[in-house]
Amino acid sequence: MASATAAAPGSAGAAGSIVGARSTSSPVWRRLRDNPRVVASTAMLAVIIAVAVFAPWLTPQDPMAMSTGERLQGPSAAHLLGTDEYGRDLLSRIIRGSRTSLVVALLSVTAATVIGTLFGVVGSYFGGVWEIVTMRSVDVLLTFPPILLAIAVVAFLGPSMANLIGVIALLYLPRFARISYGAGLQVKQRDYVEAARVVGARAPRILGTAILPNILAPIFVQISLSLGFAILLESGLSFLGLGTPPPEPSWGNMVGVGRGYLRQSGWFVLWPSLAISLTILCFNTLGDGLRDSLDPRLKR
Amino acid sequence: MLAYILRRLAQAVVLVFVVATLVAAFIHLIPGDPVYVILGETNVTPERVAAVRAELGLDRPIPLQYAEWLAGLTRGDFGDSLTSGRPIGGDLLLRLPRTLELILVSTLLSVVIGVPLGVLAASYRNRAPDLAVSTFALIGVSAPVFVVGTLLLLLFGVLWGVLPATGYVAFGDDPARHLKHLILPSVTLATLETAIVLRMTRSSMLEVLAEDYVRTARAKGLDGRLVLYGHALRNALIPVLTIIGIQIGSALGGTVLVELIFNWPGLSSYLVTGINQRDYPVVQAVVLVIAALFILLNLLTDLVYAVVDPRIRYG
């Protein structure tokens, strides 16, 4: 839990500086393209996403088929990565689990981004009552112990993937709201926003055309970082029994269960841990690269 | 400045009240009943449930129960636990310092290790030291905390037996053993924090190093190291401070996994037990304390900014 809710790396620092970028997309793309780490992690992410999309055709065995006689085995010809506590094929479950983990991460971060950004932008642009309604509710959310929120939602609504996505979205919403709020305040003062207002543009139009595009940079950085942490959070919640309900595999619940069998078979916890770490690594590298590329002052 | 602090404090009180009320509503709304926890599962009869409920005062309207609890708060009384019957205030006093200690030690570790490594990485940008440090940091932010904790526990506590695997010894009982027990959980907690502080320091240093005044200072021929540590670090520290503030804040409610893995009897495990047993006043009290600390911490972070960066003024 600490891991997942903790970080907003770059939020405060990046927010201030990146807003100034306002550069045309081509130099950004060039910088991204020239960064070997970004290229490598993008390629890796493409592979991971492809695995998730085509999971049903890629699993060598039925990821749900139990065979208790073969439980907790190491890698072998029959099971390339070994088996779990019910003798299910770990490779197949890792492949199948990529779906769950990515879907949970993508949907929850998308929801957090959309709602959070809306809160932040509305709060910063309109101020007054709007600011109180949006930003104070974000404060309340931030102050709420995440574990209580998770247990409460799961107990109240029952454990399911949809509820899990909701919980993670709620936990990540504040950081998007705060970033877009801060960035929105800065952009609001700019000449072009002022100009748009003078010529009588309506608020939604100003928000959509003048402000939103200009705060996208820090948000994109935050999205890539949050995706990684959402995967981590899913595993943390699974560890507490609040994650993806069985028998559906997710990397998170595999690590959560596998941790208990470290003494019997270290392989069990190794593979999903690697999958999680690798995916987060890619998202983080991408996030770092994005930040570097979007900030023209850092170019060499 | 004083007016600013007072205003923020007033806001804080309102915010804490809102959070506490929401939590009280929440915990009462979710399924599960402390009476069943107290009675156990065998031989639960409607009469017994009613009797215990009446004894604990749970048969009265929830708003009334909450109002009474709030009234108690003004006298400094957090109420009694429904399951153990003990005053909650006393248990909070026992447990809060343990969690704070864990957080402070791990934060200290993360600053002592993270900041210098971050500066190192920034000054050797894209060269070997940077790559090594950044890779370490990436792994640090990518590893699930409970995997790190379990591994450390197995290696140091069980396999090599150099450190106590789990548990807690009060400082007053045995200072040396107390510190030994502190090592594994705080290192586990610090792994992620160090990685985050390191990354923040690095990127923020890079930004500052690209600023005009640093270049000017360098052009004027000031010693490179002096520029790096004197001017740049000071300015680079602000976002690092934010991150540390956020870290401590989220750690307040986020040491759950570490406390669970190492059986550390802190505030988070108190909260989790409270939730699991539906011990309403315990949950309300712990959340109240966490929320209040969290908000105070934010205020403190903002004030520290002003000290570090004289350009920031609050009015």
Add this chain to the structure above:
Amino acid sequence: MMSTRRPDGTIELLAGGFLSRRGLLRVGGGTMAAAAGLPLLTGEGMAAALQGDPQPGGDLTFGLSADPPNLDPHIDSGAAASTIKQLVYGTMVRYWLGGELQPNLADSWEISDDGLEYTFALHPGVTFHDGAPFTAEDVKASIERMQDGAVGATLQVEMSLIEEVVAEDELTVRLRLGQPNPAMIEYLAQPDAAIMSKAFLDAGTDPNTTMVGTGPFTFVSREPGVRTELARNEGYFREGLPYLDRIIFVPYTDENTRVSALLGGEIDVADYVPWKDMQTVEDDPNLKLALGQEAAFMCVIYNVEEPPFDNPLVRSALSYAYDRQAIVDAVFFGRGSTITGGLIPTSSWAHNAELDGTYPYDPARAQELLAEAGFADGFSVTLLSTSQYGMHQSSAEIAQQNLQAIGIDCQLELFDWSTVVQRQTEGSYQFRIHGLSPELVDPDFLTNFFASGSAFSRSSNFADEEIDRLLAEGRTTLDEAARKEIYLQLERRLLELSPWSFLSWREQGEGLKEEIQGYEHLPGSTGFKSAVTLEQAWRPS
């Protein structure tokens, strides 16, 4: 073994009681030589004797699987809490080595021929931890407290079978039952039937915050969630006992952490060793495992008002569908046994061997029966279980897989334990997985589970007149052969109706340091009462 507690063998039972008593008095002599005789009682003979004479002194740290939610001895709050209560409080009779009943606060008792009157001779010279003498008045006050509905005592129903408690004199107490009950002595041996001090109760002290009993250890302090400390009772009536100076209980709710603490040497004893780690503990040269068979069982409980489980044929079909061996293998790492017949354990005189094999793992048969019941295409159901306890969730996962294999769309509902308890108590579920222990050695334990009106029957809406009749008959019949016949009919009827599907027995074990002597795991369901043997536990200094 069972003969000592059969009511038709009153004299035998008394004799057995006196023998044990004498054996203990020998130990109570206090000299080392006498105490060495104790392991002989366990039948372990030389092996134990080789460990040398018991040495008094020393502390013991006991890692508990849960923090006791309360300290009230009359309210059962789980095995972990019971461990502490068993050491501080005493009962009239107790389970001892080999699962035998042994006189404790009562030296002996006589049961009238009609099985209605129990006269107990109390042990003289016993004092409570606060110094007050133990008398017949305390027994009376304790039993009356358990009968009081407002207290919420776990044994309220059982104690209410006692119509009258008479303190004949200081050390004689007479109980009068409304109808005979062969399990009465066993009820009095339950840790939940602890004898409390009348003075303590009259003073209105909260038994939830402090403990005053007659047991071998006294309550010192407690910080919930952190530790509970007990100290040697200097005035314990078994002279020379206990050996240990202090026992410190530390709750470790995470099973992996508990095992790590044991392996790392942080704690001396750990209860509920997870089955997956039993081998590790056995293989560790510094550790040993105290193990018992058939301690508890896993079962599926159907809400018989919820379609399609209102149809006995469907429940019976499902009883064929569970791969019980897979549960024993995967959940309990082979440390258990399947239950294909009745629930009365194999160690019991009442075990019905002829019913074994009634429900083998036979998915084809399950599908046949489902088709017969009109569900050839299966149906959709949700299985309630908890994510808080690994064995529940794992058993549920396997059951889900088994049901899906015969075309039943089974979803898992995994909640935290508090939610599960509420859902099951209110009957808002279709079927659920549960782990339970019989509690009694006598087959009358079935009453708790299947009598209409019992908590379990109420929450699953189960009631069957014939079962009620047989349970009552089994309870009031004193002849063992006749009882055996009754319980055969009863279990046959149970399997036919299948309100529950019995899955597997599991072993139960504590892990402890090799050097610790004298602690014994009691057999079968009495395994949960093993804590009493800590009074003779010692460690070399």
